[in-house]
Amino acid sequence: MKKYRVLIAKPGLDGHDRGAKIIAKYLQEQGYEVIYTGLNQSPEQIVTAALQEAVDAVGISVLSGSHNYVFPEVARQMREKGMEDVLLFGGGTIPEEDIPPLLAQGVKALFRPGTPLEDILKVLK
Amino acid sequence: MPKEKKYESLSGIPIGEVYSPPDVRGLDYERDLGYPGEFPFTRGVQKNMYRGRLWTMRQFSGFGTAEETNNRYKYLLANGQTGLSVAFHFPTLKGVNSDHPLSRGEIGKCGVAIDSLRDMELLFDGIPLDKVTTSMTVNHPAPILLAMYLTVAEKQGVSWEKVGGTVQNDPLKEFFAQKSYVWPPRQSVRLLVDTMEFCLKNVPKWHPVSISGYHIREAGSTAQQELAFTLADGLAYVEAAVERGIDVDDFAPHLSFFFDAHMDFFEEIAKFRAARRMWARFMKERFGAKNPKSMWLRFHTQTAGVSLTAQQPLNNIVRTAYEALSAVLGGTQSLHTNSFDEAEALPTEEAVTVALRTQQIIAHETGVANTVDPLAGSYFVESMTDEMERQALRYIEKIEELGGMINAVEAGFPQSEIMKASMDFQKAVESGEQVIVGVNKYIAEKEPPLNLLKIDESVEKTQLARIEETKKNRDNEKVAAALERVRDAARDESSNAMEPIIEAVREYALLGEVCEALVDVFGSYTDPGTF
Numbered sequence: 001m002k003k004y005r006v007l008i009a010k011p012g013l014d015g016h017d018r019g020a021k022i023i024a025k026y027l028q029e030q031g032y033e034v035i036y037t038g039l040n041q042s043p044e045q046i047v048t049a050a051l052q053e054a055v056d057a058v059g060i061s062v063l064s065g066s067h068n069y070v071f072p073e074v075a076r077q078m079r080e081k082g083m084e085d086v087l088l089f090g091g092g093t094i095p096e097e098d099i100p101p102l103l104a105q106g107v108k109a110l111f112r113p114g115t116p117l118e119d120i121l122k123v124l125k
Numbered sequence: 126m127p128k129e130k131k132y133e134s135l136s137g138i139p140i141g142e143v144y145s146p147p148d149v150r151g152l153d154y155e156r157d158l159g160y161p162g163e164f165p166f167t168r169g170v171q172k173n174m175y176r177g178r179l180w181t182m183r184q185f186s187g188f189g190t191a192e193e194t195n196n197r198y199k200y201l202l203a204n205g206q207t208g209l210s211v212a213f214h215f216p217t218l219k220g221v222n223s224d225h226p227l228s229r230g231e232i233g234k235c236g237v238a239i240d241s242l243r244d245m246e247l248l249f250d251g252i253p254l255d256k257v258t259t260s261m262t263v264n265h266p267a268p269i270l271l272a273m274y275l276t277v278a279e280k281q282g283v284s285w286e287k288v289g290g291t292v293q294n295d296p297l298k299e300f301f302a303q304k305s306y307v308w309p310p311r312q313s314v315r316l317l318v319d320t321m322e323f324c325l326k327n328v329p330k331w332h333p334v335s336i337s338g339y340h341i342r343e344a345g346s347t348a349q350q351e352l353a354f355t356l357a358d359g360l361a362y363v364e365a366a367v368e369r370g371i372d373v374d375d376f377a378p379h380l381s382f383f384f385d386a387h388m389d390f391f392e393e394i395a396k397f398r399a400a401r402r403m404w405a406r407f408m409k410e411r412f413g414a415k416n417p418k419s420m421w422l423r424f425h426t427q428t429a430g431v432s433l434t435a436q437q438p439l440n441n442i443v444r445t446a447y448e449a450l451s452a453v454l455g456g457t458q459s460l461h462t463n464s465f466d467e468a469e470a471l472p473t474e475e476a477v478t479v480a481l482r483t484q485q486i487i488a489h490e491t492g493v494a495n496t497v498d499p500l501a502g503s504y505f506v507e508s509m510t511d512e513m514e515r516q517a518l519r520y521i522e523k524i525e526e527l528g529g530m531i532n533a534v535e536a537g538f539p540q541s542e543i544m545k546a547s548m549d550f551q552k553a554v555e556s557g558e559q560v561i562v563g564v565n566k567y568i569a570e571k572e573p574p575l576n577l578l579k580i581d582e583s584v585e586k587t588q589l590a591r592i593e594e595t596k597k598n599r600d601n602e603k604v605a606a607a608l609e610r611v612r613d614a615a616r617d618e619s620s621n622a623m624e625p626i627i628e629a630v631r632e633y634a635l636l637g638e639v640c641e642a643l644v645d646v647f648g649s650y651t652d653p654g655t656f
Contacts (some may be wrong), residue, residue, distance in 0.1 A: 012215065012227055012228075012229075012231050012233070013215035013216055013221065013305075014215050014231065015215075015216070015218075015299075015303050015304025016304075017304060017344075018343075018344055018345050018431075018547055020656075021547075021656040022547060022548060022551050024656045025544070025547075025548055025656050026551075027365065034656075036654050036655075037654060038562040038653065038654025039652040039654075040219075040227060040651070040652060040653035042227060050479055050652070055563065064231045064234055064235055064497050064557060065214055065230075065234030065235055065470070065580065066229070066230030066231045066234060067230075068229030068230070069229055070230055079538070088551055093435075093469055093470065094453060095467065095469055095470060095574075095576060095577055096574055103266050105576075109421055112435055113434065113435040113468050113469075114436050114561075114564040116555060116565075117551070117555055118555075121515050122454055125346065
């Protein structure tokens, strides 16, 4: 059976990659195929990488306060490319009140600081 | 069967039930501690420490536009803060302008937006640069921000001899900790030595580098790794300056350091004390420094951002207070205390006031500043200090086997060590072995949301408009010529790039333009994306 493939991405200029790398490593240990983009990716680069790598899910880590730009933009470009079956999730320093509007725009789940790693598995299958 | 409880420090040092004279049998007072102000400075760099002068209370701050941050600075100064510390937004840290495509969504969010001298003028408007000292946290683009600061001083009529402060300018840790790199490791160290050399001649009260462990720790290292990697970076800079032909006793007194104060109280105190002793010995024994000030490890401390929790945020006030206390008992020269709402956003004025008050309470109510290094002679603290030094030295030896820190960074050594340590910590949190109150124990079901600082989305428009206006009002031919001189200086390894950078900044060259000119010669560095 084909392994479940996940792209972990870091958008923008922010260098806080501790969380993204932990998630990447953890998912790999759990048997997922993980591709990590590295830092400084534009929404377009993230979506292109997701397409090229034919991933099942895209996880974006944002600690820069740019979540209200990045998530809707990636979701929009994914829709444009017909990637409805690819699950978009994310995490970082995202205030609670910002989460519902982002979920309404096509993000499947957003994880705040202090979330147990296992909770992420419940969203990915 | 329940797992037997392990007693060890946050960084994995085994802790005994009780400590007694045999634990410090090898300790020689004169050789290993000395009196405060005496080699090897384990007990402090000054004889009377906080009796002479309290630590500088320096809250790292910056958000939105230069005008908004200027208001916050005036507020902090009016409330008893004694030094400024500039937080730049990510685009500035990465050396690009607010109109760069990757800046979208990040403008003014995690710091103040500075695109050109125009912003810097507004940032320090009405703040006399001969009366305050300023710390600027910026690394690869540091020479450019320093150039802007010096130009603002010039415009205020303040001579450079009177300008005091620090620019972080610690390029190597960017590759494995903060990740705001622009150019490759070797070129970044060359620019650092350029700024050092320039400041020695022209801005004698300026600290041209703050060798920083803070970001190393925040990226997930242990305390020993923080200590070892920071000192190893410092050794690389000293070697580079000596190679340039600068006398060690000329530049070493201008070096400063920056550490994290994490949650394990005694471990942190031991780390600070070990750092002083190790650095003094390196400088004296390895580099033949003669001036005692060359052997001084003076440091700024920030309480641990990573220890803050989004859950039950008021608990963060307590965490920060303990961390700050460890820094003071460890003999810090200046201190930033985090605000309780910073797991989620930049702090509100209310939150930052509590953070500043925390320092003032330690300084004026607890009595801990009355005597120097009060924990010296504690069997436990001395034994921890020795152990911290031993473990950090082992790392430094390993780095030297790899050919020094520049080579170690190129080989990815600190990167992979930090990755392992941060994964181990996360697993200890997941298993509950490492308790974090409010996160994996004593969890509250429902919590009221915090009132968070919101950055107005209009910042982006303001910055983009200001860039256009700056470009229109300057002499573009002069800017182009100045940028060409920056490229020439970068190409010529025997020249110093600082003066052409100042010239370019004076002509209102944008930060991103100066960085591009340097990238044209130096090349750029991109994340290898390993995990």
